[in-house]
Amino acid sequence: MALLEISGLELAMRSYAGETRVLNGIDLAIDRGEVWGVVGETGSGKSLTGLSVSRLVPCPPGRYLGGSIRFDGFDVLSASPAQMRQLRGTKIGMIFQDPTTNLNPAFRIGEQLQDVALRAGVIAPEILGLEAGASRRARRHAARALALAMLDKVGIPDPASRIDDYPHQFSGGMRQRVLIAMALIGRPELLIADEPTTALDVSVQAQILRLLYGLVRERNLAVMFITHNLGVVAQICSYVAVMYGGRILETGPVRQIFKQPQHRYTRALLAAVPRRDTKRGELAGIAGSLMAAGSGPC
Amino acid sequence: MTASTQTGLTLSSRAENRRRVLHYFLRNRLAVLGLALVVALLFVALAGSSLAPYHDHIAGKVNAGMRLKPPSAAHVFGTNEVGQDVLTLVLAGARISLLAGIAVVFFGALVGTAIGAIAGYLGGWIDEVLMRFTDLMLALPSLILAMAVAAALGPSLVNMIFAIAMSWWPGYARLVRGEVLSKKEEMFVVAARAIGAGGPRILVRHVLPNVVSPIAVKMSLDIGFAILTVASLGFIGIGVRPPTPEWGLMLSIARVNMPDAWWTAIFPGLAIFTAVFAFNLLGDGLRDALDPQGRR
Amino acid sequence: MLRYSLRRIILLVPILIGLSMLVFAIARLLPGDPIGLAAGPHATAADLARMRQEFGFDKPLPLQYWDYAMGLLRGDWGMSLYSRRPVWQDLAAYFPATLELVITAMLLAIAIGVPAGIAAAVWQDGWPDYVSRVVSLAGISAPRFFLGLVLQLLVAVRLDLLPLSGRFPLIEMPPAKVTGLLTIDSMLAGDLRALGVSLQHLVLPAFAMALSPMATLMRIMRSSIIETLRQDYVLTERALGLSEQLILWKYVLKNALSATLTTIGLYIGWLLGGTVLVETVFDWPGIGLYATNAIIAQDFMPIIGVTLSIGVVFVVSSLLVDLAYGALNPRVRYE
Numbered sequence: 001m002a003l004l005e006i007s008g009l010e011l012a013m014r015s016y017a018g019e020t021r022v023l024n025g026i027d028l029a030i031d032r033g034e035v036w037g038v039v040g041e042t043g044s045g046k047s048l049t050g051l052s053v054s055r056l057v058p059c060p061p062g063r064y065l066g067g068s069i070r071f072d073g074f075d076v077l078s079a080s081p082a083q084m085r086q087l088r089g090t091k092i093g094m095i096f097q098d099p100t101t102n103l104n105p106a107f108r109i110g111e112q113l114q115d116v117a118l119r120a121g122v123i124a125p126e127i128l129g130l131e132a133g134a135s136r137r138a139r140r141h142a143a144r145a146l147a148l149a150m151l152d153k154v155g156i157p158d159p160a161s162r163i164d165d166y167p168h169q170f171s172g173g174m175r176q177r178v179l180i181a182m183a184l185i186g187r188p189e190l191l192i193a194d195e196p197t198t199a200l201d202v203s204v205q206a207q208i209l210r211l212l213y214g215l216v217r218e219r220n221l222a223v224m225f226i227t228h229n230l231g232v233v234a235q236i237c238s239y240v241a242v243m244y245g246g247r248i249l250e251t252g253p254v255r256q257i258f259k260q261p262q263h264r265y266t267r268a269l270l271a272a273v274p275r276r277d278t279k280r281g282e283l284a285g286i287a288g289s290l291m292a293a294g295s296g297p298c
Numbered sequence: 299m300t301a302s303t304q305t306g307l308t309l310s311s312r313a314e315n316r317r318r319v320l321h322y323f324l325r326n327r328l329a330v331l332g333l334a335l336v337v338a339l340l341f342v343a344l345a346g347s348s349l350a351p352y353h354d355h356i357a358g359k360v361n362a363g364m365r366l367k368p369p370s371a372a373h374v375f376g377t378n379e380v381g382q383d384v385l386t387l388v389l390a391g392a393r394i395s396l397l398a399g400i401a402v403v404f405f406g407a408l409v410g411t412a413i414g415a416i417a418g419y420l421g422g423w424i425d426e427v428l429m430r431f432t433d434l435m436l437a438l439p440s441l442i443l444a445m446a447v448a449a450a451l452g453p454s455l456v457n458m459i460f461a462i463a464m465s466w467w468p469g470y471a472r473l474v475r476g477e478v479l480s481k482k483e484e485m486f487v488v489a490a491r492a493i494g495a496g497g498p499r500i501l502v503r504h505v506l507p508n509v510v511s512p513i514a515v516k517m518s519l520d521i522g523f524a525i526l527t528v529a530s531l532g533f534i535g536i537g538v539r540p541p542t543p544e545w546g547l548m549l550s551i552a553r554v555n556m557p558d559a560w561w562t563a564i565f566p567g568l569a570i571f572t573a574v575f576a577f578n579l580l581g582d583g584l585r586d587a588l589d590p591q592g593r594r
Numbered sequence: 595m596l597r598y599s600l601r602r603i604i605l606l607v608p609i610l611i612g613l614s615m616l617v618f619a620i621a622r623l624l625p626g627d628p629i630g631l632a633a634g635p636h637a638t639a640a641d642l643a644r645m646r647q648e649f650g651f652d653k654p655l656p657l658q659y660w661d662y663a664m665g666l667l668r669g670d671w672g673m674s675l676y677s678r679r680p681v682w683q684d685l686a687a688y689f690p691a692t693l694e695l696v697i698t699a700m701l702l703a704i705a706i707g708v709p710a711g712i713a714a715a716v717w718q719d720g721w722p723d724y725v726s727r728v729v730s731l732a733g734i735s736a737p738r739f740f741l742g743l744v745l746q747l748l749v750a751v752r753l754d755l756l757p758l759s760g761r762f763p764l765i766e767m768p769p770a771k772v773t774g775l776l777t778i779d780s781m782l783a784g785d786l787r788a789l790g791v792s793l794q795h796l797v798l799p800a801f802a803m804a805l806s807p808m809a810t811l812m813r814i815m816r817s818s819i820i821e822t823l824r825q826d827y828v829l830t831e832r833a834l835g836l837s838e839q840l841i842l843w844k845y846v847l848k849n850a851l852s853a854t855l856t857t858i859g860l861y862i863g864w865l866l867g868g869t870v871l872v873e874t875v876f877d878w879p880g881i882g883l884y885a886t887n888a889i890i891a892q893d894f895m896p897i898i899g900v901t902l903s904i905g906v907v908f909v910v911s912s913l914l915v916d917l918a919y920g921a922l923n924p925r926v927r928y929e
Contacts, residue, residue: 016318016321016322054833056829056832056833085835085837086835087835088832088833088834088835089833089834089835089836090835093833093834094830094833094834096826096829096830096833098826101825101826101827102826102827102829102830103827103830104827104831104845104849105827105849105923105924105925106845106848106849106922106923106924107845107848112831115836115840116834116835116836119834119835119836119837119840120835123835166924166925168924168925179830182830182834183834186834186835328727328728328731430612431616434609434612434613434616434905435616437609437613437863437905437908437909437912438613438616438617438867438901438904438905438908439863439864439866439867439868439900439901439904439905439908440864440867441867441868441870442867442870442885442889442897442900442901442904443620443901445870445885445886445889446620446621446624446889446897446901447624449889449890449892450624450625450892451625522735526735526737529737530737530739530868530871533737533739533871533874534870534871534874534886536886536889536890546737546739549739549740549743550874553743553875556743556746556747557746557747557751560747563740563743564744567737567740567743567744570737570740571732571735571736571737571740574735574736574737575731575732575735578731578734578735579731582731
């Protein structure tokens with residue numbers, strides 16, 4: 001049984017225009033060590049899929065119509081909030097797109113890291129390297145040491161002097177590293193990354209991807225890498241799921257999908273990526289406008 | 299991008315925007331109540347004297363024999379210290395209060411917009427000077443200033459409106475300056491300049507129309523407080539003189555007869571409260587409808 | 595943080611100068627003849643000329659301002675034509691009363707408004723939220739002079755629970771004057787009876803003043819928290835397992851407090867300007883009444899004195915708010 005199993009997931013969202021189906025039967029299985037790229041355009045439902053795994057979709061306005069999500073056998077959709085909180089940070093880690101808005105501007109990064117570590121330490125004390133009955137002070141010391149270690153691991157230079165800095169004192173790439181540290185400090189088994197490099201400069205993108213790749217290999221993580229960028233998928237992922245209109249159109253190993261795409265849409269997606277030998281005026285688009293959620297796909 | 303804001307991409311047109319705003323507004327029961335009350339108040343203000351049971355009391359006719367009678371069938375709100383029907387006076391007062399309140403906001407917005415637009419558009423030292431001036435004006439107690447100006451000009455409704463408007467404009471100046479500054483750099487201004495349109499023309503024909511929305515919202519939110527300020531000045535006794543049936547003035551005259559003839563004070567007071575409350579409900583609902591993010 | 599604070603404090607000087615100039619200009623530009631009013635209808639031309647010279651009205655305007663500014667620095671705030679006393683003396687007599695009223699009102703407003711706002715945000719869209727929104731809107735809309743009147747009628751007259759008006763009854767012995775605020779002075783003197791009496795008199799007028807800022811604070815707190823809860827970093831904090839309690843009370847509150855703080859600072863200035871309404875109803879001997887009498891008599895120096903002193907308090911409280919804002923929101927310090 002895979003670490004993460006999503007089957008037949010259906011989600012609807014309510015807006016002023018009424019209720020619309022945003023996920024139309026998602027089937028996905030991710031196991032340890034597998035890096036899955038979930039690709040699709042804006043509005044395809046990929047972010048919502050990622051958020052669903054941690055039950056972070058607010059309901060209302062969301063409503064799950066059917067299907068299931070199982071993490072390590074555990075049924076996520078029928079879990080209580082307390083149970084979900086046990087999973088988040090310790091078993092499931094998440095990184096989001098914009099490093100500028102995802103760090104609390106009023107608090108030092110060290111403190112934010114420590115709080116996550118402390119919380120994780122309550123559930124799994126071995127993270128902090130302490131026994132269950134350790135004192136508050138000991139836990140806090142351990143959390144801080146762990147935060148320093150993580151900052152070093154994600155490549156922040158001179159972590160000891162930077163740990164007490166505020167988020168705005170870091171560059172975009174640095175902030176994303178901090179967020180990666182925060183996501184992994186609790187030693188999760190599954191990492192969900194929602195467009196983690198999209199808001200970064202191209203040069204920084206490569207660094208972050210390399211960092212992620214190294215960490216993933218080292219900890220044998222299961223990864224759901226959500227993106228619209230096929231180039232990124234090619235670099236870091238081992239499997240791909242192509243999404244459109246709330247459905248998964250095609251899945252398979254990266255090599256295979258890229259070489260022999262089965263679905264028309266996947267082919268168009270691949271064709272749209274400009275290559276080195278693409279001449280001027282040769283950019284291929286995909287006909288039609290971005291599909292609004294719920295207006296029915298092919 | 300968070301799940302709560304992203305359900306799918308929808309491209310909406312102006313008409314769709316209007317429909318959406320209307321939808322949010324109508325869904326908000328408080329806003330609809332506010333709208334209903336405001337419409338009712340406007341109706342009373344405009345129809346005023348014809349609704350009142352004792353028209354001649356408005357002009358100042360007294361009835362000494364009926365002074366300070368409690369509410370009854372003949373006088374639903376009772377009578378005041380000179381025998382006039384309180385209900386009549388309260389209804390007549392609606393016209394004064396609403397008119398004055400709207401006028402205050404209108405003129406305050408006019409002056410403030412002019413100053414703010416000039417400051418924002420011209421920039422440089424003009425902007426500095428005007429904004430420093432505005433900030434200093436904001437630091438001063440507006441009620442006392444309005445009182446001083448109104449008293450110096452002499453007791454009349456027009457003077458009172460002018461005096462209060464003079465303390466109202468800084469808020470609009472700040473708002474408009476901010477909006478103009480942000481719009482100044484936008485594409486359509488650059489484009490207009492490129493085809494040779496001159497400075498003031500750009501300001502008036504292109505920038506200002508886009509600034510109307512936040513000004514309108516602020517105006518609707520301000521009317522309630524403007525009415526409150528008018529009543530406050532009336533209560534202190536600066537601006538209008540008896541026998542003008544201004545609610546604040548009526549309240550201040552009624553104090554003498556407290557606590558026995560409570561109806562002479564309670565009804566005008568409730569009238570002030572109702573008017574201010576109604577406009578605040580409306581303004582609030584309008585603001586929420588235009589910015590639905592604030593609701594959920 | 596230090597540099598940020600120093601910069602702000604140094605800026606005070608030109609602001610205060612500008613303030614004094616503006617107030618002086620407005621007062622002098624107002625139409626009317628204060629000398630004529632003060633002298634009375636039977637004054638001769640000679641009397642008027644003499645009064646004009648006595649009060650410095652015969653000098654050119656900039657010189658008058660200079661005299662005034664120098665006087666301010668010396669502690670001489672001019673003479674009141676009406677009371678024939680130095681304005682400074684009048685202000686010292688009346689300002690503490692108003693200050694006590696305003697401070698009490700703000701404390702009341704914060705004590706009730708802030709928790710109510712947090713509660714409304716946490717139980718958003720439930721019926722407490724709905725009710726609180728109506729109540730707060732009503733609170734803002736209620737004219738405070740009317741509210742004062744109603745409180746008098748209900749609490750003081752009908753229920754006879756609290757005194758009707760005034761600040762301190764003549765038959766009682768007030769505490770020794772240290773700050774001018776009766777509550778503080780009573781506590782300093784250890785006089786519990788005086789403290790009780792002064793508090794009793796303070797309740798109704800303070801409440802009448804407090805309702806509006808209380809309601810506003812509640813709404814701002816509520817919308818501030820709701821706004822902050824929608825931020826991306828809250829989602830990240832949730833996603834990484836932090837409890838809702840921790841998120842709200844530590845991470846959200848700090849961010850949400852900034853807007854509330856600004857409002858508190860602004861309200862202190864507004865309340866000071868608006869006390870006259872409540873002072874009239876409760877016969878509270880504060881600067882509101884003093885200013886009103888001066889305005890009716892077109893007595894310039896007191897008007898300037900009151901306006902300027904309120905302006906100064908406003909500017910100083912804005913400064914304090916700025917400093918507190920810098921403490922709460924580190925980004926601001928580096929601008």
